[in-house]
Amino acid sequence: MKAIRQKRLITVFVILIFSGLGSFLIFKALDSNLDFFFTPSELIEQTIPENKRIKIGGMVLEGSVIRDKTNITFQITDYKHSIAVNFDGVVPDLFKEGSGVVALGYLDNGIVYAEQILAKHDENYMPPGMDIEK
Amino acid sequence: MLIEIAQFLTILSTGLFFLNFLFAFFFDSSDRHMASLVSKVYTHSSLLLATSFFIYVWLAVSDNFSVLYIAQHSNSNLPTFYKITSIWSAHEGSMFLWILFLVLWGALFNFVTQNSQDLKVKSMGVISIIIVGFLLFLLLTSNPFETILPIAPVNGADINPVLQDPALAIHPPFLYMGYIGFVIAFAHAIAFMVEGNPSIKWESLVRTWSIAAWVFLTIGITLGSWWAYYELGWGGYWFWDPVENVALMPWLAATAFIHSLSVSSKSSSLRIWTILLSIIVFSLSLFGAFIVRSGIIDSVHSFANDPERGLYLLTFIGILIIGSMTLFSSRFSMLSSGSVIKTFSKESFISINNIFFGVLVFSTMLGILYPLIYESIYEQKISVGAPFYNAIFVPMAVLACIFLFFSIGAKWQRKLVISSFVNSISISVLISVFLVLLAYKLLSIHGTWELISIFAGSIIIVRYLFVIWDYLSNKKYSNPFSVIAHIGLGILMISISLNNELSTERALNIKINQSDTYQGYQIKLTDLKLVKQPNHDSIQAVFLVTDPIGNNFYLKPEKRKYFARGQITTETDIHVTLLKDIYITIGDQLKDGSWIVNIQFNYFIRWIWFSAIMMGFAGVMLIVSLNKAR
Numbered sequence: 001m002k003a004i005r006q007k008r009l010i011t012v013f014v015i016l017i018f019s020g021l022g023s024f025l026i027f028k029a030l031d032s033n034l035d036f037f038f039t040p041s042e043l044i045e046q047t048i049p050e051n052k053r054i055k056i057g058g059m060v061l062e063g064s065v066i067r068d069k070t071n072i073t074f075q076i077t078d079y080k081h082s083i084a085v086n087f088d089g090v091v092p093d094l095f096k097e098g099s100g101v102v103a104l105g106y107l108d109n110g111i112v113y114a115e116q117i118l119a120k121h122d123e124n125y126m127p128p129g130m131d132i133e134k
Numbered sequence: 135m136l137i138e139i140a141q142f143l144t145i146l147s148t149g150l151f152f153l154n155f156l157f158a159f160f161f162d163s164s165d166r167h168m169a170s171l172v173s174k175v176y177t178h179s180s181l182l183l184a185t186s187f188f189i190y191v192w193l194a195v196s197d198n199f200s201v202l203y204i205a206q207h208s209n210s211n212l213p214t215f216y217k218i219t220s221i222w223s224a225h226e227g228s229m230f231l232w233i234l235f236l237v238l239w240g241a242l243f244n245f246v247t248q249n250s251q252d253l254k255v256k257s258m259g260v261i262s263i264i265i266v267g268f269l270l271f272l273l274l275t276s277n278p279f280e281t282i283l284p285i286a287p288v289n290g291a292d293i294n295p296v297l298q299d300p301a302l303a304i305h306p307p308f309l310y311m312g313y314i315g316f317v318i319a320f321a322h323a324i325a326f327m328v329e330g331n332p333s334i335k336w337e338s339l340v341r342t343w344s345i346a347a348w349v350f351l352t353i354g355i356t357l358g359s360w361w362a363y364y365e366l367g368w369g370g371y372w373f374w375d376p377v378e379n380v381a382l383m384p385w386l387a388a389t390a391f392i393h394s395l396s397v398s399s400k401s402s403s404l405r406i407w408t409i410l411l412s413i414i415v416f417s418l419s420l421f422g423a424f425i426v427r428s429g430i431i432d433s434v435h436s437f438a439n440d441p442e443r444g445l446y447l448l449t450f451i452g453i454l455i456i457g458s459m460t461l462f463s464s465r466f467s468m469l470s471s472g473s474v475i476k477t478f479s480k481e482s483f484i485s486i487n488n489i490f491f492g493v494l495v496f497s498t499m500l501g502i503l504y505p506l507i508y509e510s511i512y513e514q515k516i517s518v519g520a521p522f523y524n525a526i527f528v529p530m531a532v533l534a535c536i537f538l539f540f541s542i543g544a545k546w547q548r549k550l551v552i553s554s555f556v557n558s559i560s561i562s563v564l565i566s567v568f569l570v571l572l573a574y575k576l577l578s579i580h581g582t583w584e585l586i587s588i589f590a591g592s593i594i595i596v597r598y599l600f601v602i603w604d605y606l607s608n609k610k611y612s613n614p615f616s617v618i619a620h621i622g623l624g625i626l627m628i629s630i631s632l633n634n635e636l637s638t639e640r641a642l643n644i645k646i647n648q649s650d651t652y653q654g655y656q657i658k659l660t661d662l663k664l665v666k667q668p669n670h671d672s673i674q675a676v677f678l679v680t681d682p683i684g685n686n687f688y689l690k691p692e693k694r695k696y697f698a699r700g701q702i703t704t705e706t707d708i709h710v711t712l713l714k715d716i717y718i719t720i721g722d723q724l725k726d727g728s729w730i731v732n733i734q735f736n737y738f739i740r741w742i743w744f745s746a747i748m749m750g751f752a753g754v755m756l757i758v759s760l761n762k763a764r
Contacts, residue, residue, distance in 0.1 A: 026497050026526060030504060033522035037515035055517060067724055070641035089641040090367075090721035090732040093693075093702045104519075 040081040048107050056112055057102045065097055087114040094119035136189055137201055141279040143186035148269040150179035151262040158259025169249040172258050180241040187234045194221055200286035203227055203278045209292035209698050211669045219303035220293040226278035233268045236314045243318055252334045256325035261317055267450050275443045292698030301361040308354030313419035315347025320416035323409050324458060327465045337399040337408060342760050348388045349753040355381050356746040367704045367719045369734045371742055374520045379498050380422035387415045390491035397481050400546055406469045413458045420451045478550040483541035490534040497526040528583050535590035542597050558600035566592040584631040591627030594620055615756040622748030629741035636737035645728040652733055654682035670696045675720050689718045715739055
């Protein structure tokens with residue numbers, strides 16, 4: 001009986017160690033791969049390292065869109081503060097001035113260099129944190 | 135009048151299904167008459183519900199816009215096909231379809247099995263009470279029969295244009311058939327634990343059903359991936375969107391489940407684990423419904439936010455999970471088989487595979503829920519994207535492939551003698567090392583994980599080719615389903631790696647009659663046409679593409695404007711070749727008249743879907759052979 005109990009104890013112990021180690025690794029992977037979401041006002045209050053991938057959400061400021069060939073720059077605004085975004089490529093169909101948009105990219109010298117521009121497949125979509133009425 | 139009849143039939147069937155649950159659980163289920171009564175009541179109530187659904191289809195086809203839901207999601211200009219599919223384009227109607235499928239699985243099971251089959255009565259009872267749960271959800275929180283009175287609108291608001299697509303019309307039905315198909319296994323697991331007779335082999339009773347549901351889920355996910363690829367214009371096959379993830383979790387758990395079923399239908403080892411998995415798979419399927427329909431998570435797919443629906447579903451799922459887990463723990467001693475799994479037997483390898491699947495499900499769940507938890511603690515919005523999932527899935531998949539590789543040739547309940555496979559194992563490794571070197575040198579694949587994944591995929595494929603060779607030359611038996619499905623896995627590993635490393639894209643700026651080159655391809659914008667369609671106008675750009683060898687082909691992407699909602703959509707055009715897709719979309723027109731054009735070379739993307747189809751095909755073959763053997 002004693003031998004069996006000892007064996008069981010060892011098994012439980014091994015399982016605990018492995019699942020602990022596994023969870024540690026998973027949470028570590030999680031923590032180093034989070035994309036933080038900011039509104040322009042929040043972005044101005046905080047300092048964000050340049051190599052950190054972030055998401056900026058807000059509205060495309062009216063009259064701010066400048067196109068040069070495939071390159072596009074515009075301002076994302078929450079009607080308190082604005083931040084410039086630069087992107088190279090095709091913007092989504094629902095991207096237009098005065099509509100909601102989310103940019104995913106890196107901040108450098110006050111400009112967000114976006115890898116991806118998202119506009120939702122829903123014309124009534126408002127990005128999170130935008131509770132204001134226009 | 136028809137609307138009221140349909141609604142009445144649904145209410146009536148709800149009552150009958152509840153009655154059926156009472157019959158099955160509170161009367162003597164070993165009584166032959168009782169068994170036949172349960173079976174008959176089930177058939178009748180499912181006929182009532184199916185009739186109600188068909189009336190609803192008719193209401194949609196005949197443009198009855200006094201039904202609020204139809205007025206909001208259909209339009210008289212739509213082709214009949216899309217009038218029907220508009221039923222599952224939003225919450226209420228798709229929930230109705232979900233319930234119809236749930237009822238159909240039960241009806242099919244009821245139809246093909248003898249009333250005297252073990253556990254049948256109680257399983258029918260479990261299915262009936264789950265149907266009642268969903269029907270009440272439908273009628274109380276999301277009634278598709280709600281009307282606009284007294285005056286109906288002249289026309290409907292139209293289905294979202296991106297949903298007017300054949301692949302998307304069949305993607306939800308396949309997915310729902312998959313999700314809800316696991317109800318048969320779940321119901322049997324519950325019935326088995328309630329009956330408490332360990333000699334009943336519930337695992338072999340549900341094997342065909344579970345594999346069928348798994349095939350539906352596999353094909354459903356693949357269809358969704360294919361649709362997103364060509365319709366959304368982003369060019370990827372998987373975005374780690376929360377709603378894709380809630381479909382992936384039951385698939386992963388179900389894959390572990392059907393593997394465990396094959397063990398426990400032969401011997402009763404792994405029985406506890408199999409029961410647990412059947413509960414997990416079904417709960418995850420329902421959890422998916424909760425995530426999509428509660429609006430708790432922000433996603434491309436989610437239906438409108440409604441806390442009441444979310445609360446109902448959460449309570450319902452909670453009751454099911456707590457109930458079944460309580461039952462599970464109270465029957466734990468009955469379930470433990472006492473038989474020990476031999477190291478290096480086939481069972482032992484499948485147990486290890488279950489651990490991998492478990493980790494993947496856990497991580498995916500974490501990725502979905504972590505933003506919610508994080509926001510409530512730190513008041514900071516975050517999202518979990520592809521990098522996290524890649525960091526978990528890639529190493530796990532590679533490890534799983536390596537274990538699979540060494541397990542090939544393992545026997546049930548016997549220790550695997552690796553030494554008898556030394557030749558094929560070492561030759562597979564050598565060939566794979568050679569292939570990896572080729573990929574490194576010729577295709578310039580330099581990503582470490584990509585190279586490792588190619589290695590992992592190719593050892594499996596080559597090793598299985600040895601198995602096939604052994605079968606052809608020495609008539610040595612091998613399980614053909616396992617061979618096909620796992621070669622599919624190998625192809626999946628390799629094609630995902632190649633796709634990831636080789637695919638490129640570039641935005642170009644082209645005026646009419648001008649051309650630009652990208653990667654040796656010359657792309658000339660030759661024409662712009664305005665095409666008029668019944669429900670939309672479209673601008674079609676005609677590109678003449680010349681490949682490096684000098685072959686020409688046309689690509690005609692479009693921009694569409696749909697009348698009913700004024701929505702603008704992009705239609706991609708794709709030139710498919712064996713190794714890569716040439717994928718083109720048009721963006722906006724600039725002030726100088728030039729167009730923004732996005733061109734992508736997507737390598738091996740067809741192979742990704744092909745591998746999924748191979749897995750699904752293996753499942754279909756297995757179902758056929760299991761039924762023949764009976």
